[in-house]
Amino acid sequence: MRITVLYDNETLKKGLIPSHGFSSLIEDENLSILFDTGWNGPILLKNIEKLQKDLSKVKYIFLSHQHWDHIGGLPDVLHKIHNKVKFIIPSSFTPTFKKSLSDYGELIEVGERPYEFIPGYLSTGEMDTSLGIKEHALLINGKKRILVVGCAHPDVYNILQRSGKVDMLMGGFHDFERIELLGNMVKEKIFPCHCTKKKNEILTFYKNKSQKCGIGLEVGV
Numbered sequence: 001m002r003i004t005v006l007y008d009n010e011t012l013k014k015g016l017i018p019s020h021g022f023s024s025l026i027e028d029e030n031l032s033i034l035f036d037t038g039w040n041g042p043i044l045l046k047n048i049e050k051l052q053k054d055l056s057k058v059k060y061i062f063l064s065h066q067h068w069d070h071i072g073g074l075p076d077v078l079h080k081i082h083n084k085v086k087f088i089i090p091s092s093f094t095p096t097f098k099k100s101l102s103d104y105g106e107l108i109e110v111g112e113r114p115y116e117f118i119p120g121y122l123s124t125g126e127m128d129t130s131l132g133i134k135e136h137a138l139l140i141n142g143k144k145r146i147l148v149v150g151c152a153h154p155d156v157y158n159i160l161q162r163s164g165k166v167d168m169l170m171g172g173f174h175d176f177e178r179i180e181l182l183g184n185m186v187k188e189k190i191f192p193c194h195c196t197k198k199k200n201e202i203l204t205f206y207k208n209k210s211q212k213c214g215i216g217l218e219v220g221v
């Protein structure tokens with residue numbers, strides 16, 4: 001199983017285009033899952049091409065929340081993928097958005113409870129914030145437990161408490177402040193990506209337990 005960052009505010013390799021947003025590709029033996037799509041489709045597709053990734057194998061598209069920097073690249077992706085996909089989405093997505101998605105594949109709508117959509121791959125279930133931004137995260141429960149988050153608006157520590165301890169944590173942690181708590185819930189590696197406000201502080205505080213995130217980051221387990 002391999003996770004590759006396709007879209008991020010930063011890049012780790014030359015020739016890839018950084019841009020505000022997040023997307024990553026999870027490749028397992030028989031399936032690929034696209035997690036979010038950044039906001040700019042042409043940029044996402046260029047990065048995918050540069051990284052030599054094959055979208056035709058994508059069977060599931062997991063959308064963390066309905067923010068432009070996570071779903072904006074979707075139309076270009078869907079025009080590129082010709083096979084029908086399954087969308088793993090929070091049930092709170094707007095009816096108009098759900099309707100447009102349904103033209104391209106089956107919707108798997110997740111409510112507040114965790115949901116295992118294929119063996120070893122779970123949605124944490126949607127969680128709310130005081131601002132009403134509903135979001136769910138992807139929990140991979142394989143050889144390693146890996147939590148992938150979009151912006152973590154419901155607070156990354158709350159999401160970790162829902163998922164339980166994990167080996168790795170990747171994604172945007174938004175304006176999460178209590179970074180000293182992360183180490184209790186993440187055993188091996190923290191990858192602070194995208195909108196994480198305390199990126200540098202996390203990399204300094206967890207010198208041996210964190211790693212810089214950016215487009216081109218590949219994590220294999």
Ligand SMILES: [Fe+2]
Nearest residue numbers: 069150151195
């Ligand atoms: Fe975001």
Ligand SMILES: [Fe+2]
Nearest residue numbers: 065067151153
């Ligand atoms: Fe967001």
